Amino acid sequence: MSDRNHLRIGMIGCGAIAELYHLPALENLASAVGNTVLVDPNAARLAEMGKRFSVADAVEDYRTLEGKIDGVIVATPPASHFEICKWFLERGIDVLCEKPLTESGSQAKELVDIAEQNGAKLAVNQTRRFFPTYQKIRELIKDGILGELKSITYHDGNDFDWPAATPHHFARGAKGAWSDTGVHLLDTVCYWLGETPTLVESLNDSEIGPEAMATVRLKHGQCRVEIKVSRLGKLMNGFRIVGSLGTIEAVAEEFSEVRVKFHNGRNKVYSCGSRKVKYVDFAKPLLDNFADVVARKAEPTVSGRSTIGTISLLEQAYDESKTYAMPWKSPVKDIGELPSGAQTQQTMRVLVTGATGFLGGRVVEMMMEMDGLHPVASVRRWSRASRAARIGAEVAICDIEDANQVDKAVQGIDAIVHCAKTDDRESIVGGTRNLLEAAVKHGVKRFVYLSTGEVYGPDVKGEIVETTPTELTDRLYGDAKIEAEAVCREFHDRGLKPTILRPSVIYGPFSSSWTSNIATRLQSGKWGSFDQLGDGKANLVYVDDLVQAIVRSLRCDAAQGEAFNVNGPDTLTWNDYFERFNAALGFPPLQKFSAAKSRMRTQMMDAVRLVTSTVVARYQDRLMEVYLQGGPMSRLMKKVKGELSSVPSGAELNGLFSRDVVYCDEKAHSMLGYRPKYSIDEGIAQSVLWLRHHEVIRQGDDRSETYGRATSENFDLPNPNSDETFEGMPGTSRVSEDALS
Structure with missing residues (x-):
């Protein structure tokens, strides 16, 4: 048994979840302040976190901690959870593991068995079980307040913008939105029901890479359950629980009250928390509980055993998943006969800037289905790679304002399609120049610059052709695009003649x-x-x-150095x-x-x-x-x-x-x-x-x-x-x- 007043905690993994969630909570846990040992194979990351937080030591190998800590928090990529948790549990060291505990039900059960055999405790961070509103809902369902359950619908999605420092979220073979966000929703449903429902249908949008969106349908007796998650944008971001007597409907992170609308017209509000609480605040009760667990003063609020059903169902949904019907994106329509002089024989590696955006994302998707084109999706940070990763596209980190990153990304590239989103003149003009300089240096043969019809100004009338004058009008966007077009023309004498496309209103x-x-x-x-x-x-x-016009520009010799309206x-x-x-x-x-x-x-x-x-x-x-x-x-x-x-x-x-x-x-x-x-x-x-x-x-x-x-x-x-x-x-x-x- 450890001393609750002096706990030595190992923080295994120093990524974003450790930085934003666990380490700040440990700073507020009096018994752990100054006693935490950081573990991460990245020495630079260790040094950075060691400066920001009060720690006892920082090491690169978790296997050096035996005998030096009382418990560990495992916050590494999910695929590594099993081996790391197993190592500590076999030595009788208590573990608090980030969700999901493992990626398979058999591994989860094995860890539970190992913990029990060695007298260790295994806790899991399924944060939503700590929400007072979710605890109240479980109680209301158990007490029959809603009557016989008819349906539970729980959808949650946002643009994935987790500050990931590495590409592990988007590597081939990695799990996506269903494992990342879906495990929260699935565990919540299992927690509310007190049992594990049965899988009916599992759908997602994966085309080789980690899924960005998934829908899973379940049943529990007469109750139908639908869970939907997305990394591509907001969904309803809430849940609806319908019973024979009443309904609960709320946003996902409602922490203060549960409102039941009874079918007889009566409403009742159960107050159970505070409006001032934020999601990260639940790290405190999580860490307080784990400290008591290590001191043998409490059992885990979320035990490893209680998540086995969730993990098994999570795994089954992957094993039996099918691909969504997505008629808006496939099949790609035939772009028709190419013009004379078109380049069609050799596969062209095409760097697509702005691949996280509306247009760039679609350019990558369509090129993935076209012969002779190999798109490389340029993203400013790994967290924005969801859309490209799900189709298995190659991804490159490239902030167009960083000349060094641009130079690295352009190496080995045959063509560039520049449609990056940006919101200031320096990015529009300077970023374009960085790309062009790197293109000349590395022998890029084709460059397509996405400009805009805005270069003609806001006051034009009638029919506008490419020879219509482009004039500065003191409007940031249009003026910056005019300047960027001029930068493109500067490179004609250096052997690169970018094609400029001026699309109208893209929808x-x-x-x-x-x-x-x-x-x-x-x-x-x-x-x-x-x-x-x-x-x-x-x-x-x-x-x-518009993507058709882009592809045609890449493949047409005569397009080099020309400007085209696209409508x-x-x-x-x-x-x-x-x-x-x-x-x-x-x-x-x-x-x-x-x-x-x-x-x-x-x-x-x-x-x-x-x-x-x-x-x-x-x-x-x-x-x-x-x-x-x-x-x-x-x-x-x-x-x-x-x-x-x-x-x-x-x-x-x-x-x-x-x-x-x-x-x-x-x-x-x-x-x-x-x-x-x-x-x-x-x-x-x-x-x-x-x-x-x-x-x-x-x-x-x-x-x-x-x-x-x-x-x-x-x-x-x-x-x-x-x-x-x-x-x-x-x-x-x-x-x-x-x-x-």
Whole structure:
């Protein structure tokens, strides 16, 4: 038995979970302060963590700890959990292991047996069992308060942005979202039910690499269970438990109360926690419990044995998984006959910058299915590799502003497609120059630069061709793109002649500005058509058609040194787009606002935008805290945000939506053989399939609610005095992943 007042804890693995969760909690555990031993094979990481936290020692090999510690926290990649936990348990040393305990049920059972044979304790960090609300729900289910359970639906997803220092999350053979997030949801369901349900169906999006999205359906008696997780964006991020007597519906991280809506019309609220608690705060009860376990004053709150059913079901779901039907991404349409002089024989290694974004991600996906092209997905950090990794694409770390990283990434590359998302002039211009310098140095043969129709300015009218002058207009994005185009032309005399593509408005799956945001506005029920103020030309090009133009540019000798507009096949107004999109979503007909009423609504909302953006700028941190805590003020803030997004800004209404301009792409037709394959209706139909699958919109007719809990990413109020409307639209100052590039 160890002394509870003087605990020697080994921290095995010094990655992000140790840095953000375990080590800060150990700093607040009086008995462990100054007694922790760090273990990690990365000496630099050890030194960094040793400086930040109070530790007794730092070593690279966990096998040197025997006799020096009372217990260990294992926070290494899941594939290593079994061997490391086994080593300590065989020596009678208590273990707190990060989730999942192991990747197979047999290994989990073996560890439990080893622990019991050697008098050691095995605990697991299934954090959600520590939530007071989840404990109350388990109690309500057990006591029959909800009656006979009919269904449990639990969905949780976000853009994966865990600050991973290594690529282990995305290596071939690694498990993905189901193991990472799904194990939390699956363990919660098992915990609530008190038993392990039976697998019915397992689906995910893996095409060789670790899955980014998964759906698993289960049954427990008459109760149907659906769990869905995603690394590609927010889902409903909550759960719904339906019983014969009542229903519980809440966001995933509701810590303060459980609200039961009984079917007889009565509601009851069970208060059981605080709104001020954050997820990381649950490291304290976890570590307090483990300290008591090591001192033999308590049993693990989450024992290894209690997770065997979860791990076995997790493994079974992988073993019996099938691939989702994803009609919005496959099959890739034939791009047609290539122009004369096209390069088709040798496989071309293509570095794709911006591969984590809307356009770059689709470029990588489509190239993976094309003969003669080997895409290399360029990402700024490993945590953003989910979309490329799931299809088994090669990934390279490359921040385009870092000349050394760019130089390394470009080695061995035959061509570059530069469509990286960036939001400032230095990134747009300087990043492009870095890529071009490295391309010349390493003998890159092809370079396609994704510019934008914005280079022609916001005030153009009529038919725009490539010879139309590009002039600086004091708008950050368009001006920076003009400068970057000039940088491309500087390299003509150095043997590299980049092809410049100027796409119009890009839409399709994974587009935030022209697909997700528009759908959300339509779902509000307050969007509409805007008379002549919405009769400007939309100039929409479906993302797959733009990728076709990119591929043709890579393969066409005559394209080198040329600039091409790229547009879609249909000429329609913004009012047309809104109405067609709305109909495809199955919503009631749009309201038709007169020009006068449209202006009045916009002027009123622009005044509110100005006030709210000023307040947000001044009190950002405090407002965010209130927003994330939930409660009446949070709901009011969400309502204000929803109202603001449901009315077009002045920049939209008086600019883009009423602009009478068409970007002519006849040059791309004649020189590249470019022929857009997707009509506007077909592109919208594919987008709607994606929107529903990714839960950007609800399945039913309820337009009053949207999925996803409050995050810092979705609390953003526009400033009507700026020239931005949607992210990345023509006439904006901010760039997004679908910013016409």
